[in-house]
Structure formats: C-alpha cells, structure tokens
Amino acid sequence: KNQVEQSPQSLIILEGKNCTLQCNYTVSPFSNLRWYKQDTGRGPVSLTIMTFSENTKSNGRYTATLDADTKQSSLHITASQLSDSASYICVVRGTGGGNKLTFGTGTQLKVEL
C-alpha cells in the first residue's frame, strides 16, 4: 500500500531559527514529490516539486531534498518567519493508473517570537 509519513507531527521554533521537516514514502513506481504549505483555513499551495533525478531544489528560504534510493525527502526552512506558521504536507505521485496522489499526514509548524 502506498504510504507517505511525515515527521515531526508538530514543531515549535523561534523566529529566525532554521528547521527541517521529513517525509518518507513507499509509493512505487515514483513520479514526483511535492511539498505544499497550508495556512490555517486555506487551501494548500505548492512550494516545490522534486522529480526522480533531482536531489536539491530551492525556493527562496525553502530548500527541498530528495533521496530516491531511500525514498526520503526533507524540507529545510531557513531564517524562519512568523508567516511560516502553517501545515506542511508532502504529496507523492506514482506512475500507476489514474491521477491519484498520496498525501502525507503533515507537519504543523509554529514559529514564535
């Protein structure tokens, strides 16, 4: 069964600090992996996409990594801001039939003063 697990479940950090969120998946065959940010009460917004051949990709203060061999991805946030407080969801797409995606359980990040 395709699964995507994220850790930690929740995280509290001080403004200006860095943090790393983890995503482990069993989806196979693998197509791509996306990190979404979801503010409370809003729809998720894509931050970055990682394909099989990519190891690292940055989007501003967000840097995603992918190790397709170990089926792991991470999202590193640098110099956190209060506006980074949100749920971060890892979504993996396989190449199996249909257009189905497997959502991770999410990491709830809170950035405090």
Next chain:
Amino acid sequence: DTEVTQTPKHLVMGMTNKKSLKCEQHMGHRAMYWYKQKAKKPPELMFVYSYEKLSINESVPSRFSPECPNSSLLNLHLHALQPEDSALYLCASSPLPSILDTGELFFGEGSRLTVL
C-alpha cells in the same frame, strides 16, 4: 488568473437540508477534484472529474453528489448529511488528467461546512 474560487466560504446546514458547494476555475484546467479535510488531517480525495466526466469516486456516500456542468465549474450537492460530515471541503484543479501532468494541484480556499 491562477485562482480556484469556492463558494460559500462557510455553510451551516441541518441534516434535512439540501445545499450545494460551488467551485470555479478559469485556468483552462481539464481535471477538477473534491477533497474533504478534517482538522489536523491531510485532505482526502472524494471525486475526480477529467474532461468534465467523473473518473474517480472514492466510495463516497450518495448523500454527496458531484456535478461538472462545464470545464470551468464543479459543484458538490449535499443532502441528508450527518454531523460527522462537518469538515473543510477543498476544490482543486490541475492542467491535465494524464501521466503528462506534473501532478500540481491548485486548491481553492475551501468551504467550511458545519452539519447540525
């Protein structure tokens, strides 16, 4: 225009009511989705429409009835719901419902549904 617009933002209904959630996108996307999201949980897929035809129904109870009148609109008709159906209902779209698609979903802001 890169928005997916959902209305209403909030809806409170009784178990005997009939109501509808609406979703609209003008990005030319040919796949549209309904997701249900409970608090602190990831979105759960309900329905997928590809080229205005229902392609996936994730065994959703018949009290939820989707409709895709045209390529820009997606409705979710609600009837005889239960309190446990209270959730955030997210509409999403993607450019192509095929293997060529990168899999990015463009989400609306959701409709917060409360069933009394």
